[in-house]
Amino acid sequence: MTSLFALVDCNNFYASCERVFQPQLNGKPIVVLSNNDGCVIARSNEAKACGIQMGAPLFEIKDAIAFHGIHVFSSNYELYGDMSRRVVLVLSEYSPHVEVYSIDESFLDLGNFLDVDIEKYARAIWERVPRATGIPVAVGVARTKTLAKLANRVAKKSKKANGMLVLTDPKHIEAALKATEIGDVWGIGRRYARKLSQFGVNTAYDLTRQTDSFIKKHLTILGLRTVKELRGEPCLDLETMPPAKQNICTSRSFGEALTELSDIEEALSTHAVRCAFKLRKQKSCAMAFTVFLETSRFGQDSQMYFNSRTVRLDSPSSSELVILPAALEALRVIFREGFRYKKTGVIVSGICPANQVQQSLFEPDTRQRDSNLMKTLDGLRERYGFKSVFYGVQGTSGKWQMQNSNLSPCYTTKLKDLLKAN
DNA sequence: TCTGGGGTCCTAGGACCC
DNA sequence: TCTGGGGTCCTAGGACCC
Numbered sequence: 001m002t003s004l005f006a007l008v009d010c011n012n013f014y015a016s017c018e019r020v021f022q023p024q025l026n027g028k029p030i031v032v033l034s035n036n037d038g039c040v041i042a043r044s045n046e047a048k049a050c051g052i053q054m055g056a057p058l059f060e061i062k063d064a065i066a067f068h069g070i071h072v073f074s075s076n077y078e079l080y081g082d083m084s085r086r087v088v089l090v091l092s093e094y095s096p097h098v099e100v101y102s103i104d105e106s107f108l109d110l111g112n113f114l115d116v117d118i119e120k121y122a123r124a125i126w127e128r129v130p131r132a133t134g135i136p137v138a139v140g141v142a143r144t145k146t147l148a149k150l151a152n153r154v155a156k157k158s159k160k161a162n163g164m165l166v167l168t169d170p171k172h173i174e175a176a177l178k179a180t181e182i183g184d185v186w187g188i189g190r191r192y193a194r195k196l197s198q199f200g201v202n203t204a205y206d207l208t209r210q211t212d213s214f215i216k217k218h219l220t221i222l223g224l225r226t227v228k229e230l231r232g233e234p235c236l237d238l239e240t241m242p243p244a245k246q247n248i249c250t251s252r253s254f255g256e257a258l259t260e261l262s263d264i265e266e267a268l269s270t271h272a273v274r275c276a277f278k279l280r281k282q283k284s285c286a287m288a289f290t291v292f293l294e295t296s297r298f299g300q301d302s303q304m305y306f307n308s309r310t311v312r313l314d315s316p317s318s319s320e321l322v323i324l325p326a327a328l329e330a331l332r333v334i335f336r337e338g339f340r341y342k343k344t345g346v347i348v349s350g351i352c353p354a355n356q357v358q359q360s361l362f363e364p365d366t367r368q369r370d371s372n373l374m375k376t377l378d379g380l381r382e383r384y385g386f387k388s389v390f391y392g393v394q395g396t397s398g399k400w401q402m403q404n405s406n407l408s409p410c411y412t413t414k415l416k417d418l419l420k421a422n
Numbered sequence: 423t424c425t426g427g428g429g430t431c432c433t434a435g436g437a438c439c440c
Numbered sequence: 441t442c443t444g445g446g447g448t449c450c451t452a453g454g455a456c457c458c
Contacts, residue, residue: 253426
């Protein structure tokens with residue numbers, strides 16, 4: 001029995017989502033910006049052709065935007081999240097085992113599809129997803145996940161493949177490995193790419209020719225796994241049930257620099273509430289959390305400051321009534337007058353399943369009461385949005401709120417949007 | 423003036439224990 | 441004077457992913 005994986009990757013996903021609802025932008029250059037309209041996180045092919053780089057700060061490309069008439073969007077994660085669900089729904093028609101790897105990528109298990117012409121099958125997926133959702137995709141198929149990733153890349157780049165490639169023939173695999181730069185291999189980042197090139201290892205093919213001990217020494221056992229996968233030996237399984245997260249971080253940069261503690265408290269309390277909500281959503285409790293506060297990391301004139309404080313809880317909790325006041329207390333400890341702050345956030349850690357939590361002996365049992373209240377609050381939030389109920393400390397000044405001046409409407413989830421406005 | 427927000431895992435080294 | 445060896449836990453730092 002041989003394994004077979006397909007990697008389906010949405011092309012320029014965020015840009016494609018925007019285009020589904022503004023088809024007049026087909027063929028036009030589009031970029032989508034990060035939170036706070038900071039830098040470019042998605043580009044249509046036309047924008048790439050204009051020379052816009054991934055991660056480019058908006059202020060650096062203002063001229064290019066004007067010159068080429070590039071359409072600019074703030075990121076709209078509600079829209080992208082909903083489009084992503086639609087794509088996954090279509091994919092699940094093609095395999096009983098789908099791993100949603102990220103918002104725009106899924107692995108499909110095509111092993112045991114014995115009587116199926118895989119070439120035809122992959123092409124069917126490639127055609128069907130855009131027809132059903134409006135989102136164009138690339139499909140790469142191979143014996144290991146890492147090779148499927150590589151096949152997907154080649155499928156996108158090669159004119160001949162035109163967005164779909166089944167990479168199982170050894171001769172084709174070798175050619176693909178030779179055509180793939182080391183830094184484009186899944187699992188090899190910038191640092192490793194630089195290090196490897198010093199040893200004369202420049203392509204994925206070069207990498208497969210190294211000894212295991214060399215790889216393990218310089219790239220740890222994770223790198224060795226990558227190399228084995230490139231050689232065709234499956235080391236990674238499909239993960240259809242994502243494990244509960246071990247850390248959950250909620251943070252945002254402020255729309256503008258803040259100096260007042262009370263403004264920062266509004267932001268942090270909002271993040272703390274959201275973070276506790278995420279924790280409850282995955283049915284977990286946390287043993288500890290960290291609050292951090294920082295100035296801009298880029299400022300030259302103003303002084304930089306970063307500080308964090310970790311708080312251990314007496315017993316694991318997911319209650320806002322526990323986390324929120326303690327988070328604010330931690331913030332007041334690390335806050336210093338006289339800095340221009342740019343970001344704050346909270347990270348919960350030491351996560352365990354909620355049903356395994358033991359009551360602390362010396363604590364009054366407020367757990368049940370809290371849990372009932374949280375259930376009620378979460379119900380309201382899911383139905384009417386996060387603005388429907390909030391604590392006084394979260395405030396209404398919203399001075400910390402992000403900039404998103406080019407936000408598109410939530411086309412697919414509008415009802416929720418309307419309810420939120422009330 | 424303006425530079426995102428999430429996550430994962432591994433390794434090395436120190437503290438501490440028997 | 442001799443002053444081993446093995447284990448666990450924790451943390452910081454460094455790498456990676458989207």
